Amino acid sequence: MASDPEGFCELYRDYLSDAEESLKHLRVACENGRGDDVRAKAHYLKSSSLVLGITAVAELCKELEDAALLSNVSAAHVKVERLSELLRDVRVELEKRLGPRVIPAAA
Numbered sequence: 001m002a003s004d005p006e007g008f009c010e011l012y013r014d015y016l017s018d019a020e021e022s023l024k025h026l027r028v029a030c031e032n033g034r035g036d037d038v039r040a041k042a043h044y045l046k047s048s049s050l051v052l053g054i055t056a057v058a059e060l061c062k063e064l065e066d067a068a069l070l071s072n073v074s075a076a077h078v079k080v081e082r083l084s085e086l087l088r089d090v091r092v093e094l095e096k097r098l099g100p101r102v103i104p105a106a107a
Contacts, residue, residue: 008098009098009099009101009102011052012052012094012098013101013102013103013104014104015049015054016087016090016091016102016103016104017104017106018045019045019049019087019090020087020104022041022044022045023080023087025041026038026041026042026045026064027080029041030073030076030077030080031077033073035068035069035071035073035076036068038064038067038068038073038076038080039064039065039068039069042061042062042068043061043065045057045061046058046061046062046065049061054090056086056090057083057086057090060082060083060086061083063079064076064079064080064083067079091103
């Protein structure tokens with residue numbers, strides 16, 4: 001990626017955009033008590049976070065998956081809100097390291 005810094009930035013920009021969409025989906029699934037949807041979307045976000053080395057998000061997504069498996073929607077809702085805060089922190093850190101071009105246009 002060192003030879004393609006724009007590609008590196010684009011990769012993280014796509015991640016941030018996708019993570020925001022995943023977060024919206026998780027909120028709706030929690031509000032509607034759809035544990036299977038919570039689990040599936042948390043698993044998806046966990047995987048993409050692990051690929052990019054964003055382990056704190058991946059770990060929280062694992063906790064969210066576990067809560068959904070136990071049908072603990074109230075715990076899942078709390079974890080989704082924590083995930084929102086954590087993704088905000090990731091976004092700030094990426095912007096600090098890679099500049100404003102890492103932020104998705106719709107954000």
